[in-house]
Amino acid sequence: MTTTTTSPTQIADYANAVRTALGDLSPEQAHAVLDGLDEHLTEIAADGPDDLVDVLGTPSAYAAELRASAGLGSATTPTAPATATTPRVAPSSTTSTPPPDADQPIDGLSSPPVEPTPSSRLHLGDGRTSISRITMVVVLSVLAITVIRVSKPIMGLEVVLGALGVASVWWGLRALGARANLTGAMQRRLPAALGATALVLAVLVGGLIAGNHTVDRVIYNGGVSSPSRSTVPTATGGLVMVLPNVIGFDADAAIAVLGALGLEPVVRNAGAGPTILAMAPGPGTPLMPPGSVIVLTAGPLSPRQTIPDTPPATVDSTALNTTAATSIITADTAVATATADTTAAPTAPASTTTPVSAPPTTTAPGVERTASVP
């Protein structure tokens, strides 16, 4: 290598002039096409030219040629293809390998020229845009989960949305080749950003899942259901089933369905949300043995919810839908006659709303009582 007569200052001046001529490019585009230019010019200068302009032409001409061969078009016109090659995502600027796409053939001669877009040919300018898109996806996912969860509790939806949110972020990264487009600083921050996103989603989804399981236990006539299926049969051998957060809950439809199943809906509350307590009559049904109870609600039940075993028609909606459940009914105690609650026949269809009597809340917690199935 001969000693260059071109000073480092001249090299830098030439490189800066080229950068100035390409000043209309986005930072990402400029980085992709100008990365390593100084070193490249230094190599040229080391070959002995007295003046880079003599060898390379003016900086503006060099920049124009560089722009054209890089497929960026002219300064004021849309980008135009230099050669007919398939656009791909730009890899990072240092030791790296572009996204694997080895099976797609590249036809450099016979394919028609591809009209590039700002996000195609060199895929320049997607670094910061990728971060913005990721952030937007995360924010929208969180908002969607929150809004839907508040407006219409649907079991499992949060899990689905959370998974979709993470999947969309992952897909976005792959589709955009975001990592390859990011600068070094962005690449260093990307794992932390993804980790924070995953943590937020995990906390949100986990919290929503936990919150959705609001039924601690439902006890009726000794039978225990926790949280939604029967674990302990009732004193008469029936099942206790709780179905909270019923999607599209319609009380009338639910009553019709329960009737078709041989169950007798005996209460319908018009409080915060309709709740139906359906009981299997004496001989039972093919699906539900006698003494079984199904509780259907449009929203979640409160933890440790109790279903008073008094005549169902008198069940108070507030008792079913508040967190202030006070008594636990067990199967092993004598019946404490519920005298204050009887206002309707136990098998009357639940065509009216809002029973009038409160459950026997005067019973202190822990006092045991049972009642037979009406």
Next chain:
Amino acid sequence: MGTSPLGLERTQLLKGVLDSVVLAALSESDSYGYDVVRRLRLSGLPEVADASAYGTLRRLFAQGLLTSYVVASEEGPHRKYYGLTPVGQKALEVQRSDWLSFSTIVARILTGDAFTPGDES
């Protein structure tokens, strides 16, 4: 640049094959920008412009056909070497095949062999 006014404009021809010749040069051995230009010129393409070659290198790199790595140099600036990726290797193979096919056809046409009487296909 170019030959006689009636001849083929080599710079225009070169634009059509610059990608391919750059890929071919790098398939022989990894190289840095100026070395690619120098090798192409020594191979019989003195009209290769430095900006064209360098811009092509950067574009092919952005398209995933090339990989790069920096080699520290004690004598001068660090050099960024380029090499072919598997995608680039496959691209070269396709382009090589296309060029051979294309150039053969053009050669036949230019030499009149394409118009042999009775060859209607």
